[in-house]
Amino acid sequence: MEPAQLDRTPFADLDRMPPDMLAMLVAALEAMSRHPEIRRVRDIAWQALRPEPGQRLLDAGCGAGDMARELAAAVAPGGEVVALDYSAATLAEARARHAGGAIRYVTGDVGALDFEDGSFDGVWCERVLQHVDDADAAISELARVTRTGGRICLLDTDWASLAFDGVDGTLAGTVLGHLHGRLTPRQRDMGRTLRRRLLDRGLTDVRATPVTCFFPDPASAAVVLPMVNHDVPEESWMTPAGVRDEWLAQVDTAGARGDFLAVLTIWVATGTV
Template structure:
């Protein structure tokens, strides 16, 4: 996760969290990584980045390191992955999960990268930009450290695309409206701005692909959508106070009937420096 989050989320200030809460949030990151819809998003990004043996790649905002480990396999035997995160706690989790591959885990800020120009053959940056104060500065830094001809691949969410079916429409609207009210417009719509940001920094051959994630039942949705997850505390900003029980009952009933549905678009944008 990255610094200077304008609104508090469950993944903010990880380094200040008690160990049990940190363990829960790292487990949530890992569960998301295993989710078939997130795997589908990452497959789209993998195709856009085009990792090859021998490359030196940066995973900017590596979390628990699951993508870094996969990239390390792709660039083997002579390549290298630098896995960077602002949180020392998540870096520690990534190090404990390291099995093989040439991966260097380093703390850092995507808005002020401590690397020379043209240090990498490519960059992967997943669901990070919605959390930083100045996404354009971050994209400029990612482009700066990528060699001429290298690829920068950005993945981020368009939270304004979130929609539900099978539940009371008015209640769903209030739940979504609460989430919108607690996030800035930048946080809500970061995904759909990625293409423009890459073009603004002079990248060429820019592609942008919207991947609509489909969740056909509450259990599937709860892995990615916190407002459907029973484990998210009532006082947390993602669950409107006083509506939690009614909303979760609606979700559970729709799941039992078999007509629950949630959709969310995550964008993948990539370009050549």
């Protein structure tokens, strides 16, 4: 079966990436997982999912496995986490970081899950749906494999909410325009659509929380926002000649003045099957 993945984002098919690029992206995922603003988003999602000992949970799109490890600790004793990712290379990184706990690592497509109906007590799916071709089909699959009364927790970005201050507005508009031009409307707005998608799939007790992440300096922003990160290769920008260097120079100058600001909304949406 053809994977329900898009070729337009770096995370769509990690197995086709050169090893050095894969290592950079895995390192970026790990840095993001430690960022205080991402931790704040995850704390809100954690309270919504409410993992408990003895549960069987699915981490759909587990990346390097940091959340799978936390979930495994929460469902012990007697529970299990299935850490699923489309990328075999990413799963290998997750296995290498395994530090105990009942975690089963599985390659798979969130749009066509190879699990029986109602086989999980809950699902965690973080910043995955913006990278798949059919988010509704994926959510339907997540609901199918969750038992009646189980919870689904979705976290995703609203890239259209990204804004900056302290830098030239016209130049910021150019950078954001190229970002938005490379993303489909679904990718730009995924976070804000999660509530509707859960309702459309028939889930109940649906709740959605917008979490505005605040980055007061370029170093903090660069962990989460690639367009502020000097280490992102120039060929990844796809902007007119000179735009990258001029933009990053402005970001650095604003950081030195102390008036740089970036904000981005990530949504947490949960529902009961």
